[in-house]
Amino acid sequence: MRYISTRGQAPAESFCDILLGGLAPDGGLYLPETYPRITTEELARWRGLSYAGLAFEVLSRFITDIPAADLKALVDKTYTAATYCHARPGRAAADITPLTTLEPGLHLLELSNGPTLAFKDMAMQLLGNLFEYVLDKRGETINILGATSGDTGSAAEYAMRGKHGVRVFMLSPEGKMSAFQRAQMYSLQDDNIFNIAVRGMFDDAQDIVKAVSNDAAFKAQYKIGAVNSINWARVAAQIVYYFKGYFEATKSNDEQVAFSVPSGNFGNICAGHIARQMGLPIACLVLATNENDVLDEFFRSGVYRPRKTAETHVTSSPSMDISKASNFERFVFDLVGRDPAVVRELWQQVDGGGAFDLTGTSHWARLPDFHFASGRSTHTDRLATIRVVWEKYGVMIDTHTADGVKVALEHREAGVPMVVLETAQAVKFAETIREALGREPLCPADLEGLEKLPQRVQVMDADVAAVKDFVVHHC
Ligand SMILES: Cc1ncc(COP(=O)(O)O)c(C=O)c1O
Ligand SMILES: N[C@@H](CCOP(=O)(O)O)C(=O)O
DSSP, X not given: OOEEETTSOSOOBOHHHHHSOOSOTXXXXXXXXXXXXXXXXXXXXXXXXXXXXXXXXXXXXXXXXXXXXHHHHHHHHHSOTTTSOOOOTTSOGGGSSOEEEEETTEEEEEOOOSTTSBTHHHHHHHHHHHHHHHHHHHTOOEEEEEEOSSSHHHHHHHHHXXXXXXXXXXXXXXXXXXXXXXXXXXXXXXXXXXXXXXXXXXXXXXXXXXXXXXXHHHHHHTTEXXXXXXXXXXXXXXXXXXXXXXXXXXXXXXXXXEEEEEOSSSHHHHHHHHHHHTTOOEEEEEEEEOSOOHHHHHHHHSEEOOXXXXXXXXXXXXXXXXXXXXXXXXXXXXXXXXXXXXXXXXHHHHHTTOOEEOTTSXXXXXXXXXXXXXXEOOHHHHHHHHHHXXXXXXXXXXXXXXXXXXXXXXXXXXXXXXXXXXXXXXXXXHHHHHHHHSSOOOOOGGGTTGGGSOOOOEEEESOHHHHHHHHHHHO
């Protein structure tokens, strides 16, 4: 399997060659040359596989330059009950991603049972093991530069702490994440972990990561790598749980399901889109935003208009406070018939601070073929949804999942199970849970007292040169 850039001006590469970097050298994002199609027989065989077994089957379609036995060992080492051990009481942790049924036809797929209690652990734990494997084979080291709005950062740091030859420099928006999220990252004292809080929003941090990634000389000299979902491996690993969720929510492969996905950077739902392209029977991908509704606006109107920092809201689902969704470029590449010239033209406008409008084009006419629906959710909706799910079903959900449930309920169709991706645990957003339910969220025993630990973080302006200096100084 070879990987091509959405902008069409970079050579095709193999998986291991794109694993350690972020953007393609032409500024685009990597995607497989073609999506592997899963046959009816394969789908039948995959039903009933363990999470690790399924991950091996799915990933081996995309990773063809790691020997099968090695890939199997990496996947088996990653997806263990010991790592994904924070399942709700009474759930079998061995499921890795248990399905909770709220009522017939309405389910939550629990993706946040890993070490940092968010869905990012599903891909990031694998990335940690893949990085270690490839770096060891090549005798190389890596300096990861990442951006987080709250969950990618801790997931990456927990996955990479103590890993040989790996340093992590993680940019977060100063003062915008929850107290628990800050504590998860800033309390780490490992020598290879560096937290930088930038004065700005997540988009400012992500712009810095892209600017550094686009500086080929600096990237090569300081061996800069990426763990955000601009890295294809993140998206690939996230495809697996759509298959798992589908099998859990259905009895036969003749059935269809809908997935509702709380969205910000479009990485999670992009994985769902690819699962559908592979042949998974997905009737609808429901995209849910918070008040930062750039993506909902696109799916309703055909206009993609990323907002400036000053127009981006600080909300109670802070990990989705994103106005420039990196992975959206991957979807648009498919929507425009994989024509990189069209993507280049559209992103010339976006990268210049503008917008684009696809209405009236043949691309927009094709949108229904991709089976997306969308909606937005506000703080008031979030509180109401957390309350209803708690009172009606006795299940405590976090603020992002609440956005997913709220929008899911607007798009249910008779006979099609709706699976809402549960992207984080409630304890990460205790303040809003207290406001909604008047009680404290449950905290896994091993994370109690986290917020009281000493914290270590460097605060700086959202300035590319300052971040580069910091990296150089600590390498
Ligand atoms: C808890 C949570 N939910 C949803 C999202 C949105 O996912 P994506 O950025 O892949 O669209 C994020 C951040 O990525 C998150 O941390
Ligand atoms: N919501 C994310 C933002 C980064 O998204 P990514 O999937 O591109 O890493 C976060 O919580 O940090």
